[in-house]
Amino acid sequence: xxxxxxxxxxxxxxxxxxxxxxxxxxxxxxxxxxxxxxxxxxxxxxxxxxxxxxxxxxxxxxxxxxxxxxxxxxxxxxxxxxxxxxxxxxxxxxxxxxxxxxxxxxxxxxxxxxxxxxxxxxxxxxxxxxxxxxxxxxxxxxxxxxxxxxxxxxxxxxxxxxxxxxxxxxxxxxxxxxxxxxxxxxxxxxxxxxxxxxxxxxxxxxxxxxxxxxxxxxxxxxxxxxxxxxxxxxxxxxxxxxxxxxxxxxxxxxxxxxxxxxxxxxxxxxxxxxxxxxxxxxxxxxxxxxxxxxxxxxxxxxxxxxxxxxxxxxxxxxxxxxxxxxxxxxxxxxxxxxxxxxxxxxxxxxxxxxxxxxxxxxxxxxxxxxxxxxxxxxxxxxxxxxxxxxxxxxxxxxxxxxxxxxxxxxxxxxxxxxxxxxxxxxxxxxxxxxxxxxxxxxxxxxxxxxxxxxxxxxxxxxxxxxxxxxxxx
Amino acid sequence: xxxxxxxxxxxxxxxxxxxxxxxxxxxxxxxxxxxxxxxxxxxxxxxxxxxxxxxxxxxxxxxxxxxxxxxxxxxxxxxxxxxxxxxxxxxxxxxxxxx
Numbered sequence: 076x077x078x079x080x081x082x083x084x085x086x087x088x089x090x091x092x093x094x095x096x097x098x099x100x101x102x103x104x105x106x107x108x109x110x111x112x113x114x115x116x117x118x119x120x121x122x123x124x125x126x127x128x129x130x131x132x133x134x135x136x137x138x139x140x141x142x143x144x145x146x147x148x149x150x151x152x153x154x155x156x157x158x159x160x161x162x163x164x165x166x167x168x169x170x171x172x173x174x175x176x177x178x179x180x181x182x183x184x185x186x187x188x189x190x191x192x193x194x195x196x197x198x199x200x201x202x203x204x205x206x207x208x209x210x211x212x213x214x215x216x217x218x219x220x221x222x223x224x225x226x227x228x229x230x231x232x233x234x235x236x237x238x239x240x241x242x243x244x245x246x247x248x249x250x251x252x253x254x255x256x257x258x259x260x261x262x263x264x265x266x267x268x269x270x271x272x273x274x275x276x277x278x279x280x281x282x283x284x285x286x287x288x289x290x291x292x293x294x295x296x297x298x299x300x301x302x303x304x305x306x307x308x309x310x311x312x313x314x315x316x317x318x319x320x321x322x323x324x325x326x327x328x329x330x331x332x333x334x335x336x337x338x339x340x341x342x343x344x345x346x347x348x349x350x351x352x353x354x355x356x357x358x359x360x361x362x363x364x365x366x367x368x369x370x371x372x373x374x375x376x377x378x379x380x381x382x383x384x385x386x387x388x389x390x391x392x393x394x395x396x397x398x399x400x401x402x403x404x405x406x407x408x409x410x411x412x413x414x415x416x417x418x419x420x421x422x423x424x425x426x427x428x429x430x431x432x433x434x435x436x437x438x439x440x441x442x443x444x445x446x447x448x449x450x451x452x453x454x455x456x457x458x459x460x461x462x463x464x465x466x467x468x469x470x471x472x473x474x475x476x477x478x479x480x481x482x483x484x485x486x487x488x489x490x491x492x493x494x495x496x497x498x499x500x501x502x503x504x505x506x507x508x509x510x511x512x513x514x515x516x517x518x519x520x521x522x523x524x525x526x527x528x529x530x531x532x533x534x535x536x537x538x539x540x541x542x543x544x545x546x547x548x
Numbered sequence: 549x550x551x552x553x554x555x556x557x558x559x560x561x562x563x564x565x566x567x568x569x570x571x572x573x574x575x576x577x578x579x580x581x582x583x584x585x586x587x588x589x590x591x592x593x594x595x596x597x598x599x600x601x602x603x604x605x606x607x608x609x610x611x612x613x614x615x616x617x618x619x620x621x622x623x624x625x626x627x628x629x630x631x632x633x634x635x636x637x638x639x640x641x642x643x644x645x646x647x
Contacts, residue, residue: 173626266603280602306614310602370597377586388563395564396637402632409642410564418566430556433563436581447589454592456600456646459594489581505603530603 077239079145086133088143093133093144097126097188100146102335104237106188111213113231116153117191118158118396122146125347134349140186141296143261144477146357147182148238149194152199152275153284155179158189162275163197163207163225166400166420176273177308178242178284178301185300185363190238193228198391199277201225202491203254203484206424206498211481216258216521220478226287230257233287233302240297241287246277247379248473248498250285251510255523260294260540261287265531266505267312269298269307269411279310281379281502289463291511291541295319298533308363314531322534323541328361330539337372338497341477345516353513353524356546357470357539365466369458370501371448376449376492381448382434385517388432425486452503459527468539469527473498475508479519496523507533511540513547550583551576 085091101119132139149155152162156173161167179189196206204212204227212222212227215235222231226243228252243250246262254261262285269284276282284301288294301315334354339347358364372400396402396416403415404541419428435444462469474494484491501508507530508524524543528536556576572594572600576614621627628634633641 128550173622173629293607309613371592374589374592377588380582381589382584392564395634399553399630400632407642409644410640411566413564414566417564421565426567426571427575429563429565430559430575431579431582433604434551434559437559439561444586446599447594449601450594451589452599453597453600488578489585492582492585501572 076289078290079142079239079296082144082175084238086129086139092309092322093126093188094123094131096144096155097122097146100158100188100190104232107235107237110218111215111231111235112391113193113212113222113228113237114148114191115161115194115209115228117228118155118157118189120189121155121158123190125183128187128308130139132186132363140184141300142182143186145240146188146190148229148232148241149179149191150191150195150226150241150243151266151331152244152277153179153242154273154275155192158192160192161209162199163195163203163209164420164422164425165208166394166416168208168398168401174273176272177305179273181301187240187300193226193232193241194312194328197224197336197425198275199225199246199249200387200424200428202230202248202494203479204253205485206422208422213481214257215386215480216519218482220520221256223256223474223478225249227253229287230254230259230261233257233259233289236520239288240293241299243284243287244274244277244286245285246281246383247502248256248495250283250287251473251498251508251523251525252495254287254480255512258515258521259287259289260511261285261510261523262294262509263501264298264302264533265312267310268531268533269301269306270385272305272307273383276390278383279390279505280386281383283461283502291537291544292323294509295323295537295541299395307531309473311500312531319537323537325423325542325545327539328540330362330468330535331466332357332362332364332539333367333462333469334364335367335369335372335462335469335471337369338471342472344449346472346474349434349514349516349522350524353543353547356543360546362539367462367466367469369500371451371455371458372496375455375499375503378451378455378494379495379503380431380492381444382452384428384432385436385445386431386432391429392427400456413451424488434465455500456504459506463529467528467535471525473523473525474498477516477522480546501527506530508546509536509540511544513543549576550580
C-alpha cells in the first residue's frame with residue numbers, strides 16, 4: 076500500500092521518478108475503474124505536467140513539497156481548470172471550468188498529482204451515489220453494494236487503490252458515510268477550516284471540503300495542505316493551521332471521551348458491537364469514557380433537510396441554460412427555456428430538494444420552517460458546546476448500518492434521509508468530525524467509528540483516530 | 549396530504565422547474581412524507597432562541613473583507629466558453645421583448 080511517506084522515500088532515493096509513478100498510477104486507475112465507475116474523468120496531461128515539475132524540483136535539490144508525487148483524485152463538485160467538472164449532473168456534462176478551486180491549487184503547489192475527477196451524487200445530493208447522472212459507483216469491498224454518498228467515488232478510489240488520497244465534500248455526512256462504507260479514513264474539518272472557493276455550492280452554511288486517505292496520518296497531512304485562510308472565501312477562517320501529523324504520537328491517556336446516549340439507542344447490533352469494541356480499545360489506551368447527552372439529536376434530520384434544501388434551492392437557481400449548463404432547445408420563451416432546461420436536466424433527487432427548499436422559503440412558510448430550523452440548529456450547536464465542557468472528544472457510529480445494496484433505498488427518500496442521523500449533527504454544529512475504520516461485519520462490510528471534537532481542534536480528533544488506528548492494526 | 553397537486557405546481561413555478569404530471573403526483577407524495585417528519589420540530593419550544601444562520605466566529609464583522617483592489621477578470625472569451633449559445637461577446641437567450 077502506497078502512503079505519502081513511502082512515495083516520498085522512493086522519489087528522493089531515485090528508485091522511481093514522479094513521472095514514471097504517475098504513468099503507472101494513471102494506467103492502473105484506467106484499468107481498474109470499470110469495476111467501480113469511481114472516476115468520471117482522468118486528467119493525464121495535467122497529472123504528467125505536475126509530475127515533471129516534481130521531478131525538476133527533486134533534480135534541483137529543492138523540497139518537492141509535502142505531497143510530492145502523490146496520486147490524488149478530486150470529487151467532481153470541485154472545479155479544476157480545463158478538466159471537465161460535471162457535479163454528477165447531465166446539466167454540466169461538458170462543463171470545463173475556467174479556474175481551479177483553492178484546495179486544488181494548494182495540492183499542486185504541495186507537489187500533489189491530480190489524477191482525475193470522481194463520481195458523486197448529483198450536486199452532492201444523496202447518501203448512496205445512485206443519484207449520479209453517470210451511473211452509480213460500486214463499493215470496491217462489495218460490488219453489489221453502494222459506496223455511500225455523496226462522495227462515493229472519492230471513497231471508492233482510495234479503497235480500491237486507484238488513488239492514494241482524494242478530496243470529497245461533506246454537507247450532511249458526504250465524506251464520513253462513504254468513508255465508513257468503503258473502509259477508509261474520511262475527514263470533515265471545522266466549517267471554514269478549508270476554503271470553499273471552487274467547491275460547487277450546495278448548502279453554503281454547511282458545505283465543507285474534506286480529505287480521504289487510508290491512514291489517519293495521510294489524511295492529516297492532506298488537510299494541513301488545503302487548510303487555512305483564503306481571501307476568495309470570506310467564511311474561511313484565520314485560525315493558524317497546526318502541523319497535525321507531527322502531533323500524532325499515539326498517546327491519548329487521560330483524554331475524556333463522551334458517548335452520546337442518543338447515538339447508541341436502537342443501533343443495529345453488529346455496527347453497535349464494533350463501535351463498543353472500538354470504545355474498549357480507547358479505554359485500554361487510557362481514555363476516560365463517559366456517557367453524555369445530545370438531547371436534540373432526534374431533531375437533526377428535520378432541521379438539516381429544511382436548511383440544506385432552502386440553501387440549495389437558491390444555490391441551484393444558477394443552472395438555467397444561459398451561462399454554463401446545456402440548454403433545452405424546445406422552448407421559444409425565456410421562462411420556458413429556464414423551466415425546460417431545469418426540468419430535463421436535474422435528476423429526481425435534485426428536483427425533490429429544490430422543491431422542498433423552495434416551499435419552505437415561500438411566502439407564509441418562512442417562519443414556520445426556515446426560521447424554526449435555524450433556531451433548532453442553534454439548540455443542536457449548544458448541545459455540542461455543553462458536551463465539550465465535559466469531554467475532549469465525542470465518539471459514536473458514523474452510520475446506523477453498513478453499506479446497503481444498490482437499489483435498496485432508491486424509492487424511499489425519507490428512509491435515505493433518516494440514515495444520515497449521526498453525521499448531520501456535526502455539520503449543523505460546524506465542528507470537526509471524521510470516520511476511521513473500526514472493523515467489518517460478519518459479511519465483511521466495513522464500519523466506521525466517528526470522532527467529533529471542538530471547533531478548530533482537529534488535532535485532538537486526529538490524535539484519537541491515530542491512536543485507535545495504531546492500536547487496532 | 550400536506551400539499552395539494554395545485555400547490556406543488558405553484559412551487560414548481562417558483563422554482564422554474566418543468567415537471568410532468570407523473571412527477572407532480574410523485575412529488576406531492578414524497579414531500580408529504582418529508583414534511584410530516586419535519587413537523588417534529590413543532591415539539592420544541594424555541595421562544596427566545598437565536599436563529600443560527602452561520603457557524604459563528606470570533607473574528608470581527610469586517611475582518612473577513614478583502615482589500616478592494618483591481619484584479620484581472622476572466623475576459624469575455626473565457627467567460628462565454630461554456631455558454632450553450634453566445635454571440636458578439638454576449639450570452640444569447642430567447643427573445644424577451646418584441647419590437
